[in-house]
Amino acid sequence: MNDGKSGGARTVLRLDRLTKRFGTLLANDAISLELAEGEIVALLGENGAGKTTLMNILFGHYMADEGTVEAFGRPLPPGDPRAALDAGVGMVHQHFTLADSMTVMENIALGTQPPWKWRLDRRAVRRRIRQLTEDFGLTVDPDKTIASLSVGERQRVEILKALYRDARILILDEPTAVLTPGETEALFRTLKMLVAKGLSILFISHKLGEVMAVSDRVIVLRTGRLVGERQTAKTSRAELAELMVGREIPPPRVSPAMPGMPRLVLDNVSTTAGAGLSPLDGVSLSLHAGEITGLAGVSGNGQAALAALISGMQPPVRGTVLIGGRPVKAWSTRAALAHGIGRIPEDRHAVGSIADMSVVENVIAEAYRTPRFSRFGFLDWKAARAFAQKIIGDYDVKCPSPDMRIRLLSGGNMQKLILGRALDPEPEIILASQPTRGLDVGAVAYVHERLLEARARGAAILLISEDLDEILTLSDRIIVISKGKLSTPSRRGERTVRELGELMAGHGVAGEELAHAS
Amino acid sequence: MEAFDILLTASFWVAAIRIASPLIFATMGELICERVGVLNLGIEGIMMAGAFAGWVTVYAGGDLWTGVFVAALAGSAFGLLHGVLTGPFGLSQHVVGIGITLLATSLTYFTYRVVLPEVSSPPKIVPFQPLEIPLLSDIPVVGPALFNQTPLTYLAFVVVGLVAWVLYRTPLGLALRAAGENPAAVEAQGIGVAAIRIGAVMAGSALMAVGGAFLTMSAFNSFFFEMVNGRGWICIALVVFGSWRPGKALLGAILFAAFDAYQVRLQQLAGGVVPYQVFLMMPYVLSILALVLVARRASYPKALMIPYQRGER
Numbered sequence: 001m002n003d004g005k006s007g008g009a010r011t012v013l014r015l016d017r018l019t020k021r022f023g024t025l026l027a028n029d030a031i032s033l034e035l036a037e038g039e040i041v042a043l044l045g046e047n048g049a050g051k052t053t054l055m056n057i058l059f060g061h062y063m064a065d066e067g068t069v070e071a072f073g074r075p076l077p078p079g080d081p082r083a084a085l086d087a088g089v090g091m092v093h094q095h096f097t098l099a100d101s102m103t104v105m106e107n108i109a110l111g112t113q114p115p116w117k118w119r120l121d122r123r124a125v126r127r128r129i130r131q132l133t134e135d136f137g138l139t140v141d142p143d144k145t146i147a148s149l150s151v152g153e154r155q156r157v158e159i160l161k162a163l164y165r166d167a168r169i170l171i172l173d174e175p176t177a178v179l180t181p182g183e184t185e186a187l188f189r190t191l192k193m194l195v196a197k198g199l200s201i202l203f204i205s206h207k208l209g210e211v212m213a214v215s216d217r218v219i220v221l222r223t224g225r226l227v228g229e230r231q232t233a234k235t236s237r238a239e240l241a242e243l244m245v246g247r248e249i250p251p252p253r254v255s256p257a258m259p260g261m262p263r264l265v266l267d268n269v270s271t272t273a274g275a276g277l278s279p280l281d282g283v284s285l286s287l288h289a290g291e292i293t294g295l296a297g298v299s300g301n302g303q304a305a306l307a308a309l310i311s312g313m314q315p316p317v318r319g320t321v322l323i324g325g326r327p328v329k330a331w332s333t334r335a336a337l338a339h340g341i342g343r344i345p346e347d348r349h350a351v352g353s354i355a356d357m358s359v360v361e362n363v364i365a366e367a368y369r370t371p372r373f374s375r376f377g378f379l380d381w382k383a384a385r386a387f388a389q390k391i392i393g394d395y396d397v398k399c400p401s402p403d404m405r406i407r408l409l410s411g412g413n414m415q416k417l418i419l420g421r422a423l424d425p426e427p428e429i430i431l432a433s434q435p436t437r438g439l440d441v442g443a444v445a446y447v448h449e450r451l452l453e454a455r456a457r458g459a460a461i462l463l464i465s466e467d468l469d470e471i472l473t474l475s476d477r478i479i480v481i482s483k484g485k486l487s488t489p490s491r492r493g494e495r496t497v498r499e500l501g502e503l504m505a506g507h508g509v510a511g512e513e514l515a516h517a518s
Numbered sequence: 519m520e521a522f523d524i525l526l527t528a529s530f531w532v533a534a535i536r537i538a539s540p541l542i543f544a545t546m547g548e549l550i551c552e553r554v555g556v557l558n559l560g561i562e563g564i565m566m567a568g569a570f571a572g573w574v575t576v577y578a579g580g581d582l583w584t585g586v587f588v589a590a591l592a593g594s595a596f597g598l599l600h601g602v603l604t605g606p607f608g609l610s611q612h613v614v615g616i617g618i619t620l621l622a623t624s625l626t627y628f629t630y631r632v633v634l635p636e637v638s639s640p641p642k643i644v645p646f647q648p649l650e651i652p653l654l655s656d657i658p659v660v661g662p663a664l665f666n667q668t669p670l671t672y673l674a675f676v677v678v679g680l681v682a683w684v685l686y687r688t689p690l691g692l693a694l695r696a697a698g699e700n701p702a703a704v705e706a707q708g709i710g711v712a713a714i715r716i717g718a719v720m721a722g723s724a725l726m727a728v729g730g731a732f733l734t735m736s737a738f739n740s741f742f743f744e745m746v747n748g749r750g751w752i753c754i755a756l757v758v759f760g761s762w763r764p765g766k767a768l769l770g771a772i773l774f775a776a777f778d779a780y781q782v783r784l785q786q787l788a789g790g791v792v793p794y795q796v797f798l799m800m801p802y803v804l805s806i807l808a809l810v811l812v813a814r815r816a817s818y819p820k821a822l823m824i825p826y827q828r829g830e831r
Contacts, residue, residue: 060708082708097706099699101817102692110696111707113689120689 009036012200013058013089013169018067020053027053029224030067035169040191040201042211042232044244045221046440047411051204052094054221055173058202059091060084071169090162094174096154098146105129105142108161132163136197138190152183159190170194171202176210177438180298181468181504188214206244206440208237209469220244245442252448255456257476257492260289262325263460264310264341264429269319271305280305281484282319287429287460292451293489294475295464298504302484303464304346307433310462311343312336323429337366342427344418346434346464348411352418355407359399360388362406363421391420396446412443419447423454430454430461436470448474468500482506524783531663533782535671536737538775540565542674543729544753545760545767546681547593550722552757553685554715555698555821556604559615561726562750563622564596568727570626573734573741574633576643586670586731593727594720596622601716608825619750627743646670646736668736670728675768677725682764694718698819701826711826726750752805759809761816773808777801 013035020028028050035041045051056062058069060081069076071087084091098107109125129142138156146154155175162170172191176184191201191214205211211218212232220228220243228243241249265286273279280302287293297303308314309321315331322328323339336343343366345351353362364373364384373384388402395416399409406414415435422430432451436444451474455461465471471478478495480487480503487503495503524530544565551558558564572589576582596618603614634640646668655665685691693714696704701711729749734741752774760767781797788797 080708081706085708091706093702093706095702097700097703099696099703100820101699102695106692107696107703109689110692110703111689111709115688115690115693115709117689119687120692 009038011035012037012072013202014070015054015058016068016070018054018057018064018069020050020057020062020064022053026224028057028064031221031224031226032067033219033226033229035200035202037200038195038198039217040195040203040215042215042218043202043204043221044206044208044211044218044240046206046244046442047438048223048440049206049221049244050224051206051221052173055091055171055202055204058084058171059089085165085167088166088168090165090167090170092155092158092162092170092172092175094177096158098154098157100147101145103143103145104140104149104157104160107146107157108142108164112165128164129160132160136163136190136193138163150183151178152180152186155179155183155187156190159194167199169200169202171204173204174206175203176205176207180466181501182298184210208240208244208441211240212237222246241441245440249441249445252445252452252473254452254474257291257455259291259476260458262286262288263323264462265322266309267320267322269309269316269321271309271314272317278302278305279484280309280316283484283486284319285479285486287462289428289460290455290458291476292455292461292463292474294471294478295462295481295486296468296471296478296500296504297466297481299466301481303433303466303481305484306481307346307431307464310336310341310429310431311345312341340425340428342422342425342430342459344415344422344430344432344435346437348414348418353406353414356405359392359402359404359406359409359417360384363388363391363402363417366421367425387424391417391424394424395420395450412439415439415443415447419450423450426454426457426459428459430459431464432461433464434466435463436465436467444470468497472497480504520787521784524780524787526659528659528662530779530783531659531776532666533779534772534776535663535667536775537778538772539667539671539674539736540729540732541749541753541756541771541775542678542768543732544726544750545729545756545771546674546677546764547722547725547727547729548753548757549760549762549764549767550681550694550725551719552822553698553762553819554694554718555701555819555824555826556601556715556719557611557615557754557823558597558600558618558719558722558726559612559754560596560600560618560622560723561615561753562746562748563619563626564593564723564726565730565733565746565750566626567592567596567622568730569734569745570630570730570741571727572731573643574629576735577641582646582735585735586728589727589731590724593730594724596727597720597723598716600723601719604719604825605712605715606827608827611823611825630741630743640740640742642740643735645734645739670732670736673728674732678764678768685764695819697826698821701821705826715826726753729753752802755805755809758816758818759805759812761812762819770808774801774805777804 011034015031015033017030017032018028019030031054043051053062057064060079060083063079071089076087077083105125108129109120113120126142133139138160140153140156140160175187179187195201203215215232218230218232218235218240219226220240222244267284269280269283271280278300295303309316312331312333312335320327364387367373368379373380385402392399392402397413397416399413435447451461463474476492477489479489480500482504483506544561548558548561568589571592572585575585575588600614600618603609604611648666649669651665655661685695693704693709697711697714704711704714730746733745738745756767756770756774759770778801781800785794785797
């Protein structure tokens with residue numbers, strides 16, 4: 001559409017040779033960039049490329065070692081969040097800075113009136129919020145508590161907070177990381193409208209699809225340096241990916257599937273709602289050897305319950321589970337492991353690892369009681385360490401010592417380690433829940449390759465993902481989950497993205513389709 | 519029923535409100551601390567220090583209100599120590615709190631011995647006298663209980679209103695509550711979390727000390743070592759009982775005090791039949807029961823007991 005934005009529009013934000021070191025690590029190396037009025041600029045880079053550091057400097061959370069920041073032609077004093085706010089720079093953090101038990105209005109008002117005032121002028125706050133919601137179409141009930149809002153709504157409150165403070169420049173740090181596809185689209189509409197009203201937006205992301213969808217201009221960071229700048233309209237995903245990673249990322253080669261025996265069969269299985277899981281409702285599913293079954297769906301529709309069921313954490317209340325043709329009676333995590341189910345948990349921090357224990361200890365966490373690692377109740381540390389070294393070597397984990405605490409690994413390396421732990425025993429059934437969430441492009445490609453390798457050797461794989469691209473790339477069969485029920489499976493390419501989207505939204509899953517999925 | 523008749527006597531309610539007064543001060547103090555995310559286990563020692571500071575000031579010839587002021591000052595000094603150690607230094611709130619209780623208690627012993635090396639029984643002071651509010655105090659039962667008390671009791675009720683007002687009606691209150699819910703939200707607005715927390719812990723500790731001072735200056739007229747006697751710990755439970763809300767915590771304090779006043783009277787009534795320890799136990803047993811019933815669905819401040827250091831996420 002309007003391509004003349006870069007010409008003529010005034011510069012609102014200027015970074016000049018910003019440099020930041022953490023010890024010997026050069027997090028930002030002389031980065032200079034400009035943001036024009038009414039423009040959405042995406043700052044693209046892998047994890048650890050220095051995006052968040054740069055934003056934290058901008059917002060005054062960190063002090064730059066060298067370089068300056070100018071907003072609206074005036075220099076911003078370093079290390080002063082208040083000054084950034086006052087200069088009209090608002091930030092939406094990846095982790096929301098909201099107080100959950102307080103209302104939307106209270107969160108927005110926080111810090112906007114002088115603390116010595118004897119009375120909070122609620123009426124003024126309310127009036128202004130109403131004005132803003134009308135102007136920008138960001139509807140939120142000001143009297144609801146944050147805890148009662150959806151993630152998308154909370155983000156809207158964060159944006160409102162910035163607008164309330166007269167922000168003319170919005171910085172969003174990985175804003176879509178926590179959003180559903182629908183919420184992401186709504187966010188993008190909001191952003192477009194904000195720039196149409198003259199705001200300027202700096203959008204931090206490592207997701208190529210989003211960057212292509214929403215930005216006018218893309219700036220690519222790699223290992224702390226600015227490595228490229230492109231007009232979005234004149235670039236491609238492939239080019240950006242290459243800039244970001246520094247090498248070409250070939251799409252995974254997927255050979256035709258050679259499905260074999262059913263390895264895991266669920267027959268009309270239901271679970272109860274428990275521990276924050278939405279339940280499964282009469283689910284039938286079979287996983288075949290040498291095949292990847294992709295489970296698509298909007299988060300919170302029963303994926304977690306299905307994962308908990310298959311990994312042995314939650315027993316079914318109804319229906320039968322067959323592994324290798326035999327019904328499973330005792331249902332526990334230990335039984336699941338004994339049945340040869342390799343598990344890649346959804347949350348590698350909370351469930352997949354024990355943050356303050358060593359890499360060795362984490363690697364043997366699933367098998368420590370087997371004769372391989374223990375004798376007469378004593379751990380065989382030599383065998384454990386050897387195993388850890390093997391995983392580190394085989395799975396390309398960047399880790400200085402197997403004795404370091406696992407929390408010190410980056411997300412990608414931690415995931416590789418968990419991948420190795422799950423895949424090394426060559427399990428016949430693999431449960432991969434969100435195996436690439438939060439990983440950068442290189443690590444994603446690596447995980448995909450390994451899953452395809454496991455498929456090639458005959459494993460039956462269930463891939464649960466909220467990333468439809470991932471499902472479409474890897475799955476031989478695709479099943480959609482919605483409200484605890486499954487759709488009929490479709491072969492690769494059989495359903496269009498639109499049809500899958502309809503199913504994900506809950507249209508057509510209920511009714512005749514749910515009965516016989518196999 | 520004789521046991522029931524007690525509840526209708528004015529003297530019972532006068533006692534209940536009197537017993538509640540120090541609890542109200544200290545509970546409000548603890549509540550402020552916890553609302554900003556700091557569990558202040560120094561409460562027991564700070565009450566002791568306040569009791570002594572107020573008493574010794576008056577004993578040395580100071581005015582009663584000067585005594586209250588000195589107690590508050592002593593309390594806020596311990597609060598400053600607590601706030602700095604748990605805030606900028608990021609030490610464990612449990613360890614620091616217990617440490618402050620021990621420190622404040624021993625310092626009190628020590629100072630007492632320095633001031634009064636020879637005395638075996640502590641001297642008395644002239645305490646606050648009941649201040650009768652005309653007309654209102656003539657209301658049967660409730661009148662004397664609420665309107666014929668010492669000025670410190672009236673102050674306790676004023677403090678509850680003040681705390682509630684500040685927490686819920688002022689911009690400062692927003693910052694205080696947010697600091698206990700999500701300190702990052704406060705920092706993001708350019709407000710210093712450390713300053714908010716230290717300030718609140720100082721104010722809260724001052725209130726705890728005034729609660730202690732009530733004991734020497736409005737209840738017992740004298741100072742002795744076991745006088746705080748676990749009241750601080752009770753106040754921590756009262757904060758939970760009140761779901762971190764000033765009004766509910768006030769009710770909790772009065773309820774607990776009423777049980778306490780009631781058991782004393784029941785002892786006289788049923789003395790000899792039931793061992794008196796059973797009655798002594800009663801308020802505590804009931805407060806445990808009440809906690810179990812009330813506090814299970816209480817929503818506590820999310821950042822309670824979590825140290826906050828800038829730049830960490």
